[in-house]
Amino acid sequence: MAETTSTRLTAAHVLEYPYRRSVGPVLGAFFTGLTERRLVGVRARDGRVLVPPVEYDPESGEAIGEMVEVGPGGVVTTWAWVEKPRPKHPLDRPFAWALVRLDGAGSAMLHAVDAGSAAGMRTGMRVRPRWKAEPEGNIHDIVCFEPEARGTDPETP
Amino acid sequence: MSEITSITTPIRLDYTYTAGHATQRFLLGMAEGRILGQRCPECAKVYVPPRGACPKCGVPTTDEVEVTGKGTVTTFCIVRIPSDVLSVPPPFTCAHVLLDGADLPFFALIQECEFDKVRMGMRVEAVWAPKAELAATFESIRYFRPIAEPDAPYESYKEHL
Numbered sequence: 463m464a465e466t467t468s469t470r471l472t473a474a475h476v477l478e479y480p481y482r483r484s485v486g487p488v489l490g491a492f493f494t495g496l497t498e499r500r501l502v503g504v505r506a507r508d509g510r511v512l513v514p515p516v517e518y519d520p521e522s523g524e525a526i527g528e529m530v531e532v533g534p535g536g537v538v539t540t541w542a543w544v545e546k547p548r549p550k551h552p553l554d555r556p557f558a559w560a561l562v563r564l565d566g567a568g569s570a571m572l573h574a575v576d577a578g579s580a581a582g583m584r585t586g587m588r589v590r591p592r593w594k595a596e597p598e599g600n601i602h603d604i605v606c607f608e609p610e611a612r613g614t615d616p617e618t619p
Numbered sequence: 620m621s622e623i624t625s626i627t628t629p630i631r632l633d634y635t636y637t638a639g640h641a642t643q644r645f646l647l648g649m650a651e652g653r654i655l656g657q658r659c660p661e662c663a664k665v666y667v668p669p670r671g672a673c674p675k676c677g678v679p680t681t682d683e684v685e686v687t688g689k690g691t692v693t694t695f696c697i698v699r700i701p702s703d704v705l706s707v708p709p710p711f712t713c714a715h716v717l718l719d720g721a722d723l724p725f726f727a728l729i730q731e732c733e734f735d736k737v738r739m740g741m742r743v744e745a746v747w748a749p750k751a752e753l754a755a756t757f758e759s760i761r762y763f764r765p766i767a768e769p770d771a772p773y774e775s776y777k778e779h780l
């Protein structure tokens with residue numbers, strides 16, 4: 463009868479929404495490109511190529527849709543090191559979240575960089591995508607980015 | 620591969636729910652086949668299941684009260700959409716059951732009754748899991764079923780709708 467202080471009832475409680483969203487023609491082109499290991503962006507009115515593509519010009523709000531192939535290599539513009547990856551992170555070992563500006567793009571895209579250690583990361587470093595064996599048409603088709611071979615950085619001799 | 624027109628973007632949050640003192644008392648009661656609530660020392664309302672405090676008076680509810688499994692249907696709804704969570708095939712009826720002596724209706728499944736015969740004021744009782752299957756869970760009460768008593772008058776539960 464008396465409440466035992468040693469008892470502490472707990473239970474797993476999962477809240478889950480298995481959403482499926484339609485992507486439309488512009489993002490659809492990006493995801494379709496991934497299935498072919500191609501990276502595509504959209505040309506904004508000022509000439510910049512935005513990757514991932516957006517449906518409306520960020521300045522004027524006009525509908526845009528001229529698709530432009532970019533990359534596959536790119537440059538890290540900023541990054542944050544993750545020493546202890548969490549269960550749903552893309553890599554199960556320490557990695558960096560980074561903004562990667564793909565060659566030909568005017569905006570940077572968030573993705574993971576597998577550089578081994580924080581010492582292997584540098585703003586301005588060149589990276590290239592590591593593709594999944596069988597792309598499915600989602601952002602995980604890029605497993606992560608990885609440093610390009612040594613000496614390809616524009617800033618290293 | 621063909622053109623991609625949609626993607627899945629699942630959202631999942633994994634919680635560990637901790638019952639806390641009051642709900643824990645209630646759940647441990649469930650494991651014994653008992654329904655335990657708490658009474659507010661100020662307004663005397665009885666909360667089943669208890670949450671440890673009276674939402675009206677803002678004071679801790681310290682007095683434990685045991686109620687029986689008999690009660691009155693205050694409101695109900697007929698469910699016609701199947702669910703992965705409930706094993707009962709639709710259509711079925713869920714109801715708010717005001718247990719005798721309690722001031723907070725209890726959300727429950729009604730069975731052993733045609734789904735469209737459930738009505739406000741209907742008298743029902745809890746049907747418990749077999750003793751060996753009683754556990755610290757709401758599911759120890761399998762469902763409520765009608766009992767041979769005249770319907771409760773509207774005035775007796777109108778404050779609890």
Ligand SMILES: [Zn+2]
Binds near residue numbers: 661662663673676677
């Ligand atoms: Zn009160």
